Amino acid sequence: AQSVTQLGSHVSVSEGALVLLRCNYSSSVPPYLFWYVQYPNQGLQLLLKYTSAATLVKGINGFEAEFKKSETSFHLTKPSAHMSDAAEYFCAVSEWPQFYFGTGTSLTVIP
Amino acid sequence: DAGVIQSPRHEVTEMGQEVTLRCKPISGHDYLFWYRQTMMRGLELLIYFNNNVPIDDSGMPEDRFSAKMPNASFSTLKIQPSEPRDSAVYFCASSFSTGELFFGEGSRLTVL
Numbered sequence: 026a027q028s029v030t031q032l033g034s035h036v037s038v039s040e041g042a043l044v045l046l047r048c049n050y051s052s053s054v055p056p057y058l059f060w061y062v063q064y065p066n067q068g069l070q071l072l073l074k075y076t077s078a079a080t081l082v083k084g085i086n087g088f089e090a091e092f093k094k095s096e097t098s099f100h101l102t103k104p105s106a107h108m109s110d111a112a113e114y115f116c117a118v119s120e121w122p123q124f125y126f127g128t129g130t131s132l133t134v135i136p
Numbered sequence: 137d138a139g140v141i142q143s144p145r146h147e148v149t150e151m152g153q154e155v156t157l158r159c160k161p162i163s164g165h166d167y168l169f170w171y172r173q174t175m176m177r178g179l180e181l182l183i184y185f186n187n188n189v190p191i192d193d194s195g196m197p198e199d200r201f202s203a204k205m206p207n208a209s210f211s212t213l214k215i216q217p218s219e220p221r222d223s224a225v226y227f228c229a230s231s232f233s234t235g236e237l238f239f240g241e242g243s244r245l246t247v248l
Contacts, residue, residue, distance in 0.1 A: 067241055067242070068239035068241045069227070070239070121233070122191075126179045
């Protein structure tokens, strides 16, 4: 079975600063990778997904993630944090139809 | 397009009562998943269906939990009898084959 590790259960950044949320997975073959965002009292919403096309994936709201096979990583970044980015972020790996979710990273944006 | 629709959004009940959670998947999606989210255990897959047929229910915690999908546009998750440890947010998600999951807004269950 796959495993997904999200380093840092809580990340705080200042408004306008770089956002970096870390995700490592255990697969030895290129998997399907996803980042989801969850706002309070809402369901998970897809931010972006990697499906073995380009290694740099652009998502919604200015987020992007880079697939690095050698590091088995899929870190999420955003150049400039906005207050509205405060949420819980989940990295996930899919071996269809199984999805393996990380434990989540709570992002706080400080004004 | 309407997303995945879940009801009720909030349910408060007493231990021993029956609870029924409902889900309407996105039209055309052939997979439906039920997840449970808690602070302690994160997101757990309970069961999933393909073309209305239950495929894997190994995540269902115990016999008190049951799920059905009588047609392509409706699924239920039932807990009978409910216990305080069942308190969680229950999510329904749907998908095309090999696609990403589309989640509903969840049903927050509190069992007193």
